Amino acid sequence: MDCDTSSEYCGEYIRNSDIFIRFGEPYPAFQCVSCKGDFLEFDFSNNRIKIRVTGPEITDFVKSENEQFIKAGIGIRIYLKIPGFSDDVLQNIESIIEKKIGDLISEIKGVSHENLRDEIVIKIRKAEVENGLSFEKIGYCLSKLILRDYQYVDFVYTEIITDQISVNKELEIVKRIYEKRDKAAKMLRDENVSKFYLCKMCQNATPEHVCIITPDRPSVCGTIHWQEAQAFETVDPFGSISGFEKGEILNEKSGEYSGINETMKTETKGKIKKLSLYSLYENPHTTGASVNIIAFAIPELNGFGIIDRQTDFPTVNGLTFENLKASVSGGIQIPGFMGIGEPYLYSPNFFKKEGGWRNVVWISSKLKEKVIDKTENREIAEIIKTIPTENDVADIYELKKYYKFDEREIKEIYTEKPENMKKMKIEFLSIPIIENYENESKKQNIRKIKIPNVKITIKK
Numbered sequence: 001m002d003c004d005t006s007s008e009y010c011g012e013y014i015r016n017s018d019i020f021i022r023f024g025e026p027y028p029a030f031q032c033v034s035c036k037g038d039f040l041e042f043d044f045s046n047n048r049i050k051i052r053v054t055g056p057e058i059t060d061f062v063k064s065e066n067e068q069f070i071k072a073g074i075g076i077r078i079y080l081k082i083p084g085f086s087d088d089v090l091q092n093i094e095s096i097i098e099k100k101i102g103d104l105i106s107e108i109k110g111v112s113h114e115n116l117r118d119e120i121v122i123k124i125r126k127a128e129v130e131n132g133l134s135f136e137k138i139g140y141c142l143s144k145l146i147l148r149d150y151q152y153v154d155f156v157y158t159e160i161i162t163d164q165i166s167v168n169k170e171l172e173i174v175k176r177i178y179e180k181r182d183k184a185a186k187m188l189r190d191e192n193v194s195k196f197y198l199c200k201m202c203q204n205a206t207p208e209h210v211c212i213i214t215p216d217r218p219s220v221c222g223t224i225h226w227q228e229a230q231a232f233e234t235v236d237p238f239g240s241i242s243g244f245e246k247g248e249i250l251n252e253k254s255g256e257y258s259g260i261n262e263t264m265k266t267e268t269k270g271k272i273k274k275l276s277l278y279s280l281y282e283n284p285h286t287t288g289a290s291v292n293i294i295a296f297a298i299p300e301l302n303g304f305g306i307i308d309r310q311t312d313f314p315t316v317n318g319l320t321f322e323n324l325k326a327s328v329s330g331g332i333q334i335p336g337f338m339g340i341g342e343p344y345l346y347s348p349n350f351f352k353k354e355g356g357w358r359n360v361v362w363i364s365s366k367l368k369e370k371v372i373d374k375t376e377n378r379e380i381a382e383i384i385k386t387i388p389t390e391n392d393v394a395d396i397y398e399l400k401k402y403y404k405f406d407e408r409e410i411k412e413i414y415t416e417k418p419e420n421m422k423k424m425k426i427e428f429l430s431i432p433i434i435e436n437y438e439n440e441s442k443k444q445n446i447r448k449i450k451i452p453n454v455k456i457t458i459k460k
């Protein structure tokens with residue numbers, strides 16, 4: 001049943017021409033870990049692992065002639081039996097272990113995994129399928145790796161769902177689970193707790209990156225809330241998440257706390273001395289490799305934009321999500337550019353220092369719909385409805401026109417220029433160097449990038 005696993009396979013790139021099957025967008029694909037479940041109904045037969053594949057096995061999928069590789073949906077449901085902890089604690093560690101599924105699956109040779117929750121993308125290489133890799137084996141290896149990394153887990157029941165009708169049905173169930181988790185997390189506020197948490201789980205991919213997790217500012221990856229961080233520390237006190245005293249509040253508007261500054265100084269060996277929770281420009285939070293949403297400065301309008309991973313279009317400054325991700329996800333502070341988790345979009349302290357949603361001047365259309373639908377603050381929803389997307393404006397020139405910027409009919413908030421705006425300096429933007437710009441730009445529909453006040457140093 002075993003397959004070839006090693007941490008060296010993590011981050012392995014699988015070329016399109018080598019893919020046998022790709023799960024995920026545009027088809028539904030999700031992962032969900034649950035610590036509830038009636039384990040009596042599962043026959044473990046003296047084993048700690050049980051696997052079930054609901055739907056066709058890997059080799060039952062057949063490629064049609066005009067397909068480069070097969071595309072389909074998938075569901076991964078994992079039930080864990082963890083004795084000795086209360087339901088509250090168990091409920092909160094589910095999403096932490098769920099977050100690790102990607103890293104663990106990527107340890108299997110020939111399998112790559114990206115993203116979280118119902119946005120996962122899994123690619124499986126042809127060569128490994130030819131060598132006998134199956135969903136059953138993937139489920140078994142994943143379960144074994146969970147038992148290796150989480151020694152307090154007694155039993156693992158893994159179900160891999162490949163039947164497309166069942167995937168759709170289960171997706172509705174897991175979406176309610178995600179919503180319940182997010183809702184529970186909104187009950188607390190930063191001022192109600194004495195401890196914040198730091199997470200170093202992404203350091204294998206981004207060695208310098210440390211996330212600060214507070215009730216009002218959940219993690220950059222968007223999946224670890226304060227309560228979950230607290231539960232994780234309870235079950236694994238020497239793990240990658242640990243708590244610290246938040247200390248005194250030094251600046252209410254930017255969210256600067258003495259405890260965070262001291263912790264960051266220690267954790268980054270003095271490289272980061274100050275960090276503000278609610279500011280995009282002033283001592284901003286850093287970004288690691290796990291990021292689905294990016295906020296970026298639009299200095300021409302003294303505002304900022306927000307783009308999500310699902311958007312392929314370039315933003316108004318000509319950069320795509322992937323361009324921005326390559327630039328921000330190095331674990332260092334870049335005023336004006338930052339990865340954020342989706343739950344932070346609903347926080348009352350969302351970029352409070354810069355005026356929050358009133359200072360957002362562009363947003364990708366899918367994210368706009370999602371946030372309007374999910375936000376409980378109707379006043380904020382009305383503001384978001386007025387923000388242009390890629391369907392309204394193509395570039396900065398059109399964005400300025402949209403806001404009648406040159407006629408000075410601008411919103412009051414744009415008159416406040418963020419303090420660090422002039423100091424912005426991006427040193428490692430990865431923009432493709434185009435030798436024959438004029439011809440290539442016409443062919444590839446590439447726009448010129450002009451960002452005043454920003455010095456861009458492109459390393460060839």
Ligand code: SF4
Pocket residue numbers: 099199200201202203209210211219220221222223224288290
């Ligand atoms: S993004 Fe942050 S919170 Fe999420 S796993 Fe990485 S370090 Fe932890």
